[in-house]
Amino acid sequence: MPALNDTSTTLNLFLAARDFQERVTPNPTQRTTLIVAGCYIVVIAILWHVPILSWIIYPFKLLTVGFHExxxxxxxxxxxxxxxxxxxxxxxxxVTKMSGGISWITLPAGYIGSCFIGACLIACGFNTNASKIASIVLAVFFLFTLWWARKDWLTWVLILGxxxxxxxxxxxxxxxxxxxxxxxxxxxxxxxxLWDIVDDTIARKVNTSDASAFAKICGCFPSQVWGVIWLLIAFVxxxxxxxxxxxxxxxxxxxxxxxxSKFLPVPGSSGAFSTTPNSMVGLAMIFSGWLLM
Incomplete structure (x- = not known):
């Protein structure tokens, strides 16, 4: 009986592994998405280190800083x-100015949270409807951020843009x-x-970084070690x-x-109301007004 149970367990593990392999094998549409994502990585890496061209992705850099905060x-x-x-x-x-809370949770939340948001957006980037939902969720986050940053003009310009x-x-x-x-x-x-973690905690020690503050609170590891741990979590x-x-x-x-075409359809498509340039401008104004509320 034990041998039979072991065989059954092995078979189940084999079937589960085969099923997982089939699920993660990309179809042609997913393969295109992966290629585009790979191109994004290369383009971002190039633009990141070219002084003049880096301005192209500057707004998106600020957006990720916003995710961090x-x-x-x-x-x-x-x-x-x-x-x-x-x-x-x-x-x-x-900077996020706050009082109270639990520091050993709030400090690593910046690095890990922004990477988690990025991972969720990457997953949603494989599907159009999921991207629509992600955009709505982002809009809700933007509203909270605008409230907390109501006196910071740069945040307003960035989020409205x-x-x-x-x-x-x-x-x-x-x-x-x-x-x-x-x-x-x-x-x-x-x-x-990922770059922020490496730059602030591993490549060079920034005394004002979240990792340095976290290391002072915990005391068991230096900031570089915490940086490596957070980097591994971010990669995961x-x-x-x-x-x-x-x-x-x-x-x-x-x-x-x-x-x-059936879920929050684009105006003018099947199942949606007819669109004109004026209606598109109107929708944009309504959306901007919603954010300004």
Missing amino acids: MSHAFAGVLTCARIHAIELDPDEGG MAGLIVLFWFVAGGVALRYLVLFIGVMSCMYA FFGLGVIVGLVAFKETSEEQKEDA
Whole structure:
């Protein structure tokens, strides 16, 4: 009997492994998404280190800094902290001013949280409808961030600009452009988080970094060790974002197009109200007004 049970367990493990392999094997649509994501990584890496061209991705760098600070703030809220303000710096820095909360949760939340957000966006970038939902969730996060950063003009300009970009891409090719925008923001957020961890904690020690403050509180490891731990966690999130996208969204591009036409459809498409340039401008104004409330 024990031998029979061992054989059954081995068979179940084999079948589970085979099923998982089939699920993570990309179909043609997913393969295209992976290629685009790979191109994003290469392009971002190049633009990152070319002084003049780096301005092309500058707004997205600030957005990822916003994700970092927003993660601090939400971790603070979850640990009963009082959030006083979020401020972004034109030099790609930021600060979340809070009192109270649990420091050993709020401090690593910036790096890990921004990478988690990026991983979620990468997963959603495999599907048009998922990208629409992700955009709505981002809009809610933007509202909270605008409230916390209501005195910081740079945050307002950044978020309103990104909101306008999301609205614009929603109308292009039935939402396909939005999918690739969400994918780009996700890749950018993960890459920035990974680079930020390496730059602040491993390559050089920044005494004012979250890792340094965390090391002072815990005392058991130096900031570089915590940086390595957070880096590994960030890599896991990055990988999980891709895996979830491959497993959860197996629809072909044609199937996604059909589904997208029925879920929050683009004006003028099947099942949607007719569109004119004025209606598009009106929707953009309504969306911007919603953010300004």
